[in-house]
Amino acid sequence: MDRRRFLKSAAGGTVVLAYLPALGMPSEKSVAPACKFFTVAQAATVGSVVQQIVPPDEYPGAKDSGVVFYIDGILSGRFGHFYRERYERGLKLLDGASHKQFVRNFSSLEDTQQIAILRALESGQAGGVEGREFFALIRQHTMESYYGDPEHGGNHEGASWEMIGFEG
Amino acid sequence: MPNKKVDVVVVGSGAGGGIVAKELAAAGLSVVLFERGKMHTSADFNHSELDCQYSVPPAYGPTVYPNPRTFRYSDRETARLVYPGVDETYGKTAAAVGGATLAYGAAAWRFKREDFRMKSTYGSVPGTSLEDWPITYDDLEPYYEKAEYELGVSGLAGADPFAEPRKKPYPLPPLPLNAQGEIIRDAARRLGWHPFPPPFAILTKPYKGRNACIRCAWCLAHACEVEAKSGTQVTMIPLALKTGKCELRTNSFVTRILADAKGRPTGVQYYDIDKQGHEQYADLIVVACSATESARLLLNSSNKFHPRGLGNSSGQVGRNLNDHTGADTFGLFEQEIPHDKGPGPSMALNDWNHSHAPGIPGGGYIYNYYCTLPIEFAQIRPPGEPTWGKAHKDFQRRYFHRYLHLGSNCQALPQEANRIDLDPNVHDAWGMPVARITHSWAKIDYQIADFVMDKGEQLLKEAGAIKIWRGGNGKGGVGDHQNGSCRMGGDPKTSVVNRYCQSHDVDNLFVADGSVLVTDGGFNPSLTIQAVAFSAAEYITKQWQGSAWRNGKRG
Numbered sequence: 159m160d161r162r163r164f165l166k167s168a169a170g171g172t173v174v175l176a177y178l179p180a181l182g183m184p185s186e187k188s189v190a191p192a193c194k195f196f197t198v199a200q201a202a203t204v205g206s207v208v209q210q211i212v213p214p215d216e217y218p219g220a221k222d223s224g225v226v227f228y229i230d231g232i233l234s235g236r237f238g239h240f241y242r243e244r245y246e247r248g249l250k251l252l253d254g255a256s257h258k259q260f261v262r263n264f265s266s267l268e269d270t271q272q273i274a275i276l277r278a279l280e281s282g283q284a285g286g287v288e289g290r291e292f293f294a295l296i297r298q299h300t301m302e303s304y305y306g307d308p309e310h311g312g313n314h315e316g317a318s319w320e321m322i323g324f325e326g
Numbered sequence: 327m328p329n330k331k332v333d334v335v336v337v338g339s340g341a342g343g344g345i346v347a348k349e350l351a352a353a354g355l356s357v358v359l360f361e362r363g364k365m366h367t368s369a370d371f372n373h374s375e376l377d378c379q380y381s382v383p384p385a386y387g388p389t390v391y392p393n394p395r396t397f398r399y400s401d402r403e404t405a406r407l408v409y410p411g412v413d414e415t416y417g418k419t420a421a422a423v424g425g426a427t428l429a430y431g432a433a434a435w436r437f438k439r440e441d442f443r444m445k446s447t448y449g450s451v452p453g454t455s456l457e458d459w460p461i462t463y464d465d466l467e468p469y470y471e472k473a474e475y476e477l478g479v480s481g482l483a484g485a486d487p488f489a490e491p492r493k494k495p496y497p498l499p500p501l502p503l504n505a506q507g508e509i510i511r512d513a514a515r516r517l518g519w520h521p522f523p524p525p526f527a528i529l530t531k532p533y534k535g536r537n538a539c540i541r542c543a544w545c546l547a548h549a550c551e552v553e554a555k556s557g558t559q560v561t562m563i564p565l566a567l568k569t570g571k572c573e574l575r576t577n578s579f580v581t582r583i584l585a586d587a588k589g590r591p592t593g594v595q596y597y598d599i600d601k602q603g604h605e606q607y608a609d610l611i612v613v614a615c616s617a618t619e620s621a622r623l624l625l626n627s628s629n630k631f632h633p634r635g636l637g638n639s640s641g642q643v644g645r646n647l648n649d650h651t652g653a654d655t656f657g658l659f660e661q662e663i664p665h666d667k668g669p670g671p672s673m674a675l676n677d678w679n680h681s682h683a684p685g686i687p688g689g690g691y692i693y694n695y696y697c698t699l700p701i702e703f704a705q706i707r708p709p710g711e712p713t714w715g716k717a718h719k720d721f722q723r724r725y726f727h728r729y730l731h732l733g734s735n736c737q738a739l740p741q742e743a744n745r746i747d748l749d750p751n752v753h754d755a756w757g758m759p760v761a762r763i764t765h766s767w768a769k770i771d772y773q774i775a776d777f778v779m780d781k782g783e784q785l786l787k788e789a790g791a792i793k794i795w796r797g798g799n800g801k802g803g804v805g806d807h808q809n810g811s812c813r814m815g816g817d818p819k820t821s822v823v824n825r826y827c828q829s830h831d832v833d834n835l836f837v838a839d840g841s842v843l844v845t846d847g848g849f850n851p852s853l854t855i856q857a858v859a860f861s862a863a864e865y866i867t868k869q870w871q872g873s874a875w876r877n878g879k880r881g
Contacts, residue, residue: 322726324700
């Protein structure tokens, strides 16, 4: 479903492109701490996903580095309407696949189980084209955030730049 | 209050429009230069790869109003809605003063002789609309020179043995050699190829009041905060404004060319940032708003006498939409190759551009690519290499300083079926039908790109790469090098404008951007667009006789 509508205004017969930004925003009470869009449960799932995409070692993982808040900023921002529904559906898909295979939510799985689910999502085995495209999207957002300019909030203290020897 | 009528309206302030506006204003004509975006200044520019022309939204537009397009690979498909930045197939060029030259890579090539004579050189290629230009390299040579000197282009004359003759050297010396360029130069020489420092519209010394390049890594897709890149927003447009004869009207979107009772253009209708509609009347209309939007504007300006769109008696407006394929190759090395000294490209070769290999019309130059930032490198992996997880992170840290990217803008052949037309179902915020883009590559385009990538791989191997792979091209879609939608030609039945960019159908209508390119050459198009724009502006200036243009057919 596309959230954009073309509405014909009565005056002058011009056509107005209207956004419906309220759709898909969670009610305030369920929002995760320091987030504007993700619920507590969604933030936990996203945190687990991004931490597998860039796992911690002597340098932080993506979750430790602030990537969840970066993605939350995109989804609650001016262009969030392009992505919100894809995230909501994608996260549901992820938990659905986790329950089916391991009878638990994605965020409470072991590392090896999480990796198995994400590989299935990436290959299209779990979730078909939609699952594959969601994985590509969250991977893209994770990489740009973790390896991006620290001022955008996903590369805390420029750790990834220090790791690869990029002076900025 | 109604706008005062002027001599000339120029729609679009990019590579071509900026030049025409300045040349005509300097010749004493009154000009209004329209730009749908805004004027960015150095204060807007930051070294942020998440706030550049590749970002969502694109930092330099289009963003002023919602302005979707639709895209399909062929006319057998239903076109889908696409948005700037979000969808690669949107085919965006920056919507800002300077247009695409605000944040371009600033490669400043002259086309080769064969690029103007593709049909004569290679014959007809089935499935394509290959044509010769109505002008030759020799016709354009003085205007290339003018563009290089007016804008400020750095390079080394005589260094490329395959380059066409030139009367004067470059006004500025080439960018310094960097570590990548040195490796490429040595390997190419060992193969018997002919490497040389490529030309850029990037200042290597202060020039005409602007600063030299500071060699930062944020070049391609970023605006330059020291104004070392010679975009029209810091070169031609300030000069146009200085004449006192040119008004730059930003945040103003031109929706339609107005016409008199006989269907002849009289001005334009446009909307300001408050969505208020206005008219601007003028004797001459110059359309220069990119291959996509120029074609759309002409098609949206149909009237009783021009039912298929203004200047479209040939049915060719919008057709032959073209862009380069990429022919990129990548290599990993054991040794470190620092690549944070910008802009990056410092060595190129033309051995495989018009090498006349059997079955390969054209080709492309090969060069070491722009500095790769960490977020870009995170997306670059050989086939089969993990794209996430521990292995991805290890690769990132192991190879960020041990890899080399060779780029190439490879000539693609035009096809009539690749086109801009008006989407029958989707309108923009001003109520106008949006551009529907239909574009896909032909088999021959992949073959040409493969040929050039073979050579890139050979070069990386000679340079000592331990792992080599190639990029690829999707099914289609145009980008910053979009061209060809209003081709120039001698025959009004098969082309849209004449050699001076003047409409065959309507004498007071000109198109002066990438739209008029007949074929796209194996080079970045900006300097050729600009040489053609200088030529068109000179023609208009010579033909201009006060009010005479208003009455009779000229030229």
